Amino acid sequence: MQGLESFFEVGLNHYLILSTLLFACGLAGVLLRRNVIVIMMSIELMLNGVNLSFVAFSKYMAMLEGQIMVFFVMTIAAAEAAVGLALAVAIFKRFREVNIRYFEQLKG
Amino acid sequence: MASESFLFWLVALLTMAGALMTVTLTNPIFCALSLAVTMVGVSALFVTLDAYFLAGVQLIVYAGAVMVLFVMVLMLFDLKHEVKAFTRGIFSGALKIATVGLTAGLVSGAIFATMRVSPPTGEPHLAPANDLTAALGQLLYSQYVFGFEALGVLLLVVAVGAVALARSKGGTHAGS
Amino acid sequence: MGQDFVEVSINVLKLIVIFLLIVQAVPVLVWLERRGSALIQNRLGPNRVGWMGLMQLLADAVKFLFKEEFVPEKGIKVLYYAAPVVALIPATLAFCAIPLGHPIKVEAFHMLGHSWGPYVFPFQGYDMNIGIVFVLGVSSLAAYSLLLAGWGSGNKYSLLGALRASSQVISYELALGLAVVSMVLFYGTLNLSEMIRQQQGVLVFQAFGQMISVPWLPNWGIFYQPIAAILFFAATFAESNRLPFDLPEGEAELVAGFHVEYGGFKMLLFFIGEYGHMMVASALMTVFFFGGYQIPFVNPDEVYQNLTLSLGSSTLASVVTGFLHHLVFFLKFAIFLWIFIQVRWTLPRFRYDQLMDLGWRTMLPWALGNTMVTALVIFILNRSVGG
Numbered sequence: 001m002q003g004l005e006s007f008f009e010v011g012l013n014h015y016l017i018l019s020t021l022l023f024a025c026g027l028a029g030v031l032l033r034r035n036v037i038v039i040m041m042s043i044e045l046m047l048n049g050v051n052l053s054f055v056a057f058s059k060y061m062a063m064l065e066g067q068i069m070v071f072f073v074m075t076i077a078a079a080e081a082a083v084g085l086a087l088a089v090a091i092f093k094r095f096r097e098v099n100i101r102y103f104e105q106l107k108g
Numbered sequence: 109m110a111s112e113s114f115l116f117w118l119v120a121l122l123t124m125a126g127a128l129m130t131v132t133l134t135n136p137i138f139c140a141l142s143l144a145v146t147m148v149g150v151s152a153l154f155v156t157l158d159a160y161f162l163a164g165v166q167l168i169v170y171a172g173a174v175m176v177l178f179v180m181v182l183m184l185f186d187l188k189h190e191v192k193a194f195t196r197g198i199f200s201g202a203l204k205i206a207t208v209g210l211t212a213g214l215v216s217g218a219i220f221a222t223m224r225v226s227p228p229t230g231e232p233h234l235a236p237a238n239d240l241t242a243a244l245g246q247l248l249y250s251q252y253v254f255g256f257e258a259l260g261v262l263l264l265v266v267a268v269g270a271v272a273l274a275r276s277k278g279g280t281h282a283g284s
Numbered sequence: 285m286g287q288d289f290v291e292v293s294i295n296v297l298k299l300i301v302i303f304l305l306i307v308q309a310v311p312v313l314v315w316l317e318r319r320g321s322a323l324i325q326n327r328l329g330p331n332r333v334g335w336m337g338l339m340q341l342l343a344d345a346v347k348f349l350f351k352e353e354f355v356p357e358k359g360i361k362v363l364y365y366a367a368p369v370v371a372l373i374p375a376t377l378a379f380c381a382i383p384l385g386h387p388i389k390v391e392a393f394h395m396l397g398h399s400w401g402p403y404v405f406p407f408q409g410y411d412m413n414i415g416i417v418f419v420l421g422v423s424s425l426a427a428y429s430l431l432l433a434g435w436g437s438g439n440k441y442s443l444l445g446a447l448r449a450s451s452q453v454i455s456y457e458l459a460l461g462l463a464v465v466s467m468v469l470f471y472g473t474l475n476l477s478e479m480i481r482q483q484q485g486v487l488v489f490q491a492f493g494q495m496i497s498v499p500w501l502p503n504w505g506i507f508y509q510p511i512a513a514i515l516f517f518a519a520t521f522a523e524s525n526r527l528p529f530d531l532p533e534g535e536a537e538l539v540a541g542f543h544v545e546y547g548g549f550k551m552l553l554f555f556i557g558e559y560g561h562m563m564v565a566s567a568l569m570t571v572f573f574f575g576g577y578q579i580p581f582v583n584p585d586e587v588y589q590n591l592t593l594s595l596g597s598s599t600l601a602s603v604v605t606g607f608l609h610h611l612v613f614f615l616k617f618a619i620f621l622w623i624f625i626q627v628r629w630t631l632p633r634f635r636y637d638q639l640m641d642l643g644w645r646t647m648l649p650w651a652l653g654n655t656m657v658t659a660l661v662i663f664i665l666n667r668s669v670g671g
Contacts, residue, residue, distance in 0.1 A: 010116045015157070016219045018120050022127050022146075024212035029131040031204040032194050037182060038136055041143050044174065045127055048150050051166075059157045067159055067244055068252050074169050075259045079266040081174045085181050086273035092185055137435060141363075144428065151421075161474075164417030168461075172424025173454060179431050180450055183443060241414060241474065 015056035022049030036091065036098045040084045047077045116156055123149030140178045147171040161241040291403055295410075302380050302409050310559045311341030317625050324629045351548030356438050359545065363436030368546065368553035371429035375560025377422045380409025382567045383477045385577050385610030386584045389602045406477070407577070407606050415476035416464060420457075423523070423564060427453050429557060430542050437545035445541025448636065452522055452529065455643040460519035462651035463512040466658040467572050470509060479505075480576030484583045502580040506573035511654045513573045515647055520565035522643070524558060526624060528631040529639060566620035570613060577613035584609055 022045060029042025051070045058066025088098050126146035130139050147170040154163035194201070248256055315330070315338060322329025330337035355361055385407030392402045412418055427450040434446020471479045487498040487507055506513045522529040543554050570576055578584055584605065591601035634642070 010113045013219065013223055014116065014120070015153070017216055018123070018153075020212055020215045020219065021124060022150075023215075024208050025124075025127040025131050027211060028205065028208040031208065032201065033131070034194065035136055037178060038130075038139050041130060041139060041178060044170070045130060045143065045146065048146065048170075052150055052153060055154055055157045055159045055162060058159065064240075064243055064247050067162055068248055068255075070159075070162055071165070071244075071248065072255060072259060074165060075263065078169055078174055079263055081177060082266055082270045083273070085177060086270040088181065089274050098185065141428075141432075148425075160412070160414045161417060164414050164421045167421030168417070168424050172421065172427070172457075176424075176427045176431070176450055176454060179428075180447060183431065183435055183447060 012056055012060040016053055019049045019053035019056065022046070022052065025049075034100050036088045036100050037085070039100060040081065040088070044077060044081065047073055112156070116153075119149050119152045119156065123153065136182050137179065140175060140182055143178075144171055144175040147175060158240065161244055291405075294403075294405055298405075299380060299409050302384075303376055306376055306379055306560050306563060307556060309563065310556045311345065313559050313562075313621065313625075314344070314555070315341050316622075317628075320622070320625050321629045324626070345552070348549050348552045353548065356545045358438035360436045360438065363432045364545070365436075365550075367429050367433035367436055368550040368557075370432060371426070371554050371557030372560070374423045374426040374429075375557055375564055378419045378564045379560065379567065381412055381415050381418050381422075381476065382564070382571060383408040383411070383480060383576060384567075384613055385606045386588070386608075387477075388606040389598070391599045393599075407610060408477075411477060412475070414474045416468065416474050419476075419564070419568065420461065420464065423561070424453075424457060426523075426557070426561065429554075433546070433554070434542040437542075439545050441540075442542045442544045445544075449525060449542060452525070452639065452643075455640060456519045456522035456529075456647070459515055459643060459647035459651045460523060462648070462655050463516040463519065464572075466509060466512045466651075466655045467505065467516075469655070469658050469662060470505070476571050476576075480571060480578060483575040484578060486581055502575060504573060504575045504580075509573070509654075509658070511650060512658075513569075515651050515654070516572065517565075517569060518647065520561075520568070521624070521627070522639075524561035524565055526558075526562065527628040528634055530633060562621060562624050563617075566617050566624065567613075569620050570616045574616050577609040579609070579612050 026042045026044075026046030026049060029045065030039055033039050033042065051073055054066040054070045054073070058064060058070075092098050123146050126142045126144075126149060129142035130146060133139050133142065147166065151163045151166040151171065154160075154166060318340075319329045319337065330340040333339040333343050355364055383406065387404055387406045390403040390405070430446045430449040430453075434442045434444075434449075437443075467479075468474060471482055473479060473482075483503050483505060485503050487501040487503050489496055489508075501507055521527075543551060546554060579587070587608065588601055588605045591604055592598045595601045595604065
């Protein structure tokens with residue numbers, strides 16, 4: 001009967017587990033994919049998972065600092081996306097593909 | 109209570125489906141679109157957590173700007189199907205998946221263990237949603253104003269850097 | 285709790301009515317646009333079907349319904365079909381958050397052996413504290429419909445149109461957002477109803493500890509923030525892809541832009557989306573700068589009290605007040621829609637580099653400067669009042 005109760009009584013646990021799953025999805029994407037842009041999207045996914053846990057803690061601990069943190073994370077994620085996409089464009093111009101293995105050619 | 113939990117489960121399923129599709133689909137455009145669905149879902153989850161302002165910001169920044177940028181770049185590249193979407197090697201692949209599983213398992217195990225030992229005691233509800241945005245602004249511009257200013261500098265540097273990177277020699281049609 | 289059957293069902297009804305309002309206003313607007321363009325260009329326009337050609341829209345809708353259904357061979361089917369549906373969502377959701385009239389208060393009454401408690405129905409889909417953030421967030425999703433259409437059609441013209449459209453929308457969102465920020469600074473709230481409430485009566489403001497009153501001007505936002513009003517209105521033209529910013533569909537260069545491959549009813553859905561954006565823009569103009577639903581110089585609460593005295597029943601008076609203000613709102617709203625149409629048939633199209641120049645080098649600096657000056661002035665005025 002406890003399973004049914006946890007189904008109806010949504011609490012902090014539910015949000016934290018969901019955030020973990022989102023983070024794990026993002027991690028899998030970063031490790032397994034080869035397209036640079038998809039890898040960056042997976043990083044965004046991980047950041048979103050973390051943001052979710054911040055907001056959940058912010059509500060259940062009654063502290064606004066969590067939301068401030070999310071605000072900062074969002075800004076940095078947007079900045080990261082801009083630089084990452086510029087790098088991807090640079091790679092694409094040279095190799096006509098955005099595979100991660102071309103990044104080793106960038107040195108020197 | 110039932111309607112709230114129904115909302116949570118609906119949005120959570122949508123978000124998870126979007127996240128899984130982002131990682132598994134082989135066409136990058138579809139990946140980006142499903143990630144956009146995930147972003148909208150996370151924004152809805154913020155609403156269920158009474159973070160209305162952050163939900164709006166999530167829509168504007170992530171779904172409206174960052175993901176549109178991703179989709180635009182992907183469309184400019186005109187990447188059709190990827191031949192090798194995933195990394196090679198069965199052993200290393202299995203290792204990576206095991207790593208992901210282990211991470212997820214450890215973290216959720218830690219969550220359950222902590223919750224059993226010390227469940228959150230504080231009253232789960234902050235002030236009514238009315239004052240929350242104003243309080244957020246007050247906090248951001250008083251206690252955390254240094255971080256805010258630092259973010260402004262960071263954004264400026266990033267804008268200059270992105271332009272410099274994207275303008276590096278040769279146009280899109282320069283060839284190798 | 286406080287929510288019972290009546291309240292819930294009336295709220296649901298309101299959402300349906302607002303959606304239908306958007307969809308049904310489109311044929312009327314199309315008729316207005318065609319007749320108006322004919323007026324401007326000294327010709328007749330549609331005048332055969334029905335009185336003044338008003339039935340032309342019905343005929344058009346039937347024609348759209350019976351057109352052949354086709355999908356481009358090289359397109360992606362899912363995206364091709366999803367795009368027109370997605371085009372409807374942002375405008376509808378945004379419009380629901382805009383207050384269209386004075387809230388209706390219903391006194392407690394007895395019916396069918398139950399007592400139904402006092403209700404307050406706001407004249408809008410949903411009243412939110414972050415109103416304007418929600419509207420901006422939802423309407424920033426509009427870029428997806430264009431991108432989906434452009435990519436799903438498998439046509440290079442539509443792809444070019446979609447890329448142009450989305451880069452244009454992102455570029456002008458900056459100027460738009462900054463204009464909104466200066467308005468938020470000025471009103472000190474994100475709530476649209478609260479903004480309207482601050483524009484009551486005649487122009488009165490406090491400066492250096494003195495009250496300054498201008499009895500021959502209503503207390504509207506445009507008299508405080510004229511630059512923001514101009515920037516906002518210009519940016520909404522670009523956001524809704526109307527002339528002079530309709531580069532995404534520039535017929536001469538791109539055939540028809542992102543909707544080359546669309547025909548029949550799917551095309552009509554794009555139309556509804558575009559007109560929906562126009563409507564949201566006009567409604568926001570009214571709310572920010574022209575006093576929303578309020579009658580100029582008149583306080584809605586006074587109207588309500590006078591009507592209560594003359595009608596005897598406060599519920600009836602409240603209903604009449606609500607609809608009266610709704611009518612006023614509609615009048616202001618219609619004037620802006622007409623300006624949209626008039627501009628379309630007056631100004632030529634920009635070149636693409638001119639468009640980007642205008643957005644980034646002219647409107648963005650002006651908007652930034654306006655925001656800073658607004659913040660500074662508010663700071664100085666508040667300081668002198670406080671100390």
